[in-house]
Amino acid sequence: MSFSSSKASVVNQRYELQKISDVEFRIDPSARPGMNVPVTIYANDSLITKMQTDRTIGQAVNVSFLPGVKKHVLVLPDGHEGYGFPIGGVAATDFEKGVISPGGVGYDINCGVRLIRTNLMEKDVRPRVKELVKEMFRAVPSGLGSFGALNLSTSELDRVLSEGVKWAVASGYGVSKDLEFCEENGNMKHSDSSKVSGEAKKRGAKSLGTLGSGNHFVEVETINQILDPEAAKAFGIENRGQVCVLLHTGSRGLGHQVCSDYLRIVEANSGNFKISLPDRELACAPAGSREAENYRLAMGSALNYAWTNRQVITQNIRRAFERVFHMSASDLQMDLVYDVAHNICKVEEHEIDFGNPKKKAKVFVHRKGATRAFPKGNEAVTMAYRNVGQPVLIPGSMGTASWVLLGQAKSMEASFGSTAHGAGRMMSRGAAIRTYPYEQIRHELESRGIVLEAASKKGAVEEAPGAYKDVDMIAEVSDKVGIATKVVRLTPMAVVKG
């Protein structure tokens, strides 16, 4: 593998965009020598203008250089600049002649979201929301103090890495019904904990059941709008004002270390691969090589760790609700609506030619900051939702709205069965700190009826709602493209932040 000088990738080159519709843009492979496929961007004028101010689009163009990349590289409406791959992007590579890139999944393997419903209404929770948020803050270690919630033995950690949520349920962290409502039933079978380094395991042993920091959070939400009552009903959401809990976190230090370890391994063996790429963070291994296979197995273990992490946190949130409301979690009907990953690489079968739905092939779908959005009838969708479609969970930034969307057939044709994953930052952390003093944010949130409990004041300011794009606009574009359509809009009552 060879890389062009880092200076070349620093240039924020403007590419000629073809406007296909109000919500779709395209860059032809002729735009830069080396591109194997076009880049498709789902965005409206406002979002595309923002994307052109940084390297989001240039990074997607770089991804189109990957050997064996199929059909097109996607930038979703929340797309923003990352490292190597843009965040909010999807790339599919050929199962036999393609490559697997650890950077196409990212450092936080299986960072993801889960939604838990309750039968409580806003009026039940509002009088006790401060007590509830304090109880949740205690129950879910966050920030730099995310340490030692559970102290796992080596053999137990190995079980987490191979069994995922099944381990959690067997160990008392949840009920068997929870398994049904996780992507892959919370257990990626293609995994091998022996491919996870000792360092990664050491980082994982003390982090299970912790939130971390950055943009990770637990929010108490109320249903603010129901746009698709039939789908909402299938997801157990029937009333405006119904209270839900939204959780956003990932595989913690274990996943970060797996990514880092395999970037190193892939790079060290790059001489054998003879792949030339425009960015070191795109480092990749050919499908079928030992390096690619070992990464997939280690990634599978990290996926299992992340699902288990969200499961353990869920159970601790249930306990917090029980203490505050003096009712059992089952009486509160605190059932899992869904749990979905947004940093993941999976083997799936997809349409690989434009306008030819019959021609399908096995590909490695890299979703980096993208949510699977499978339609009804797809056999990967859990039985309970197969007649409706998969729920897509799109968290907003701290204190803003979030969305549940519904995967649609169009996503299989247009986006390798994927849609956006969040709001996407638009203001730097430094600018957020200069713009929003902590007390101002707290007061503003409180004046809107939102209680905040944060491990780090600075961290909370960096995540100020104004630092992000408008999540309603992201949901709108996804809906308009037709890849995942609006079901319910949620607004927060309380936020626990790392």
Added chain:
Amino acid sequence: MKTGEKGYRFLEHTTDAEIEAYGSSLEEAFENGGRALEDTMVDLNTIQPRIEETIRVEGKDMQELLYEWLEYLIFKQDTEQMLYSKFKCRISRGENTFTLEATVSGEKYDPSRHEEKTAVKAPTYHDMIINENRSQRRVTLRFLLDL
């Protein structure tokens, strides 16, 4: 050399922490890079140098050495909650490897004394620059931390 008092600064970046660290030598620049990393997690001035440790990392090139150095410090925070404020680095160049040996001093994270800023997930190679200007005895490092 005029590098400012701290020897590092935080650059504007939309999602993560982009850092520029300086020194009159590679060693000094790596020490300032380490300080900048710790200052991303907590207020550096609140870390007492109570415990002294030695660290050794290797890289096949200077960029990998910087990556490994930063990753080791993140690993120590993540697994032992160790934070450091004093760094003394020595870098040696072998035929195909670069080695960094460091003596670092710090203490365990204590939320009652250390004002938390944010946890760091990982270093990255994104836009990493190591610029050695030998004639002016000035080394500049630039790197991005994934938050």
